[in-house]
Amino acid sequence: AYNLNMYGSKYQWIIPGWYQGNWWEQANSTNCTTKKLLTAMEGYISVDFEPLSAKQIKGISGR
Numbered sequence: 001a002y003n004l005n006m007y008g009s010k011y012q013w014i015i016p017g018w019y020q021g022n023w024w025e026q027a028n029s030t031n032c033t034t035k036k037l038l039t040a041m042e043g044y045i046s047v048d049f050e051p052l053s054a055k056q057i058k059g060i061s062g063r
Contacts, residue, residue, distance in 0.1 A: 002032050007040040011035065017048025 001007050020026075024037040031039070 002036040007042070013044040015042055015044050015046050017046040019046075023051040 001013065002012070007013075014045070025034055027034075027037060030037070
């Protein structure tokens with residue numbers, strides 16, 4: 001993203017939330033420095049799966 005100039009206020013990156021903390025410091029499969037990665041991912045959104053309930057009961061919709 002950085003090398004293609006695809007960062008800044010016109011871009012929003014969505015990154016999986018299951019990455020380990022500070023994963024960008026161990027990102028060996030890229031040509032970017034840590035500084036470039038941090039610049040490109042500024043303002044990113046992290047998403048992860050969180051179950052709402054472990055109970056197997058039907059909700060108000062009947063599902």
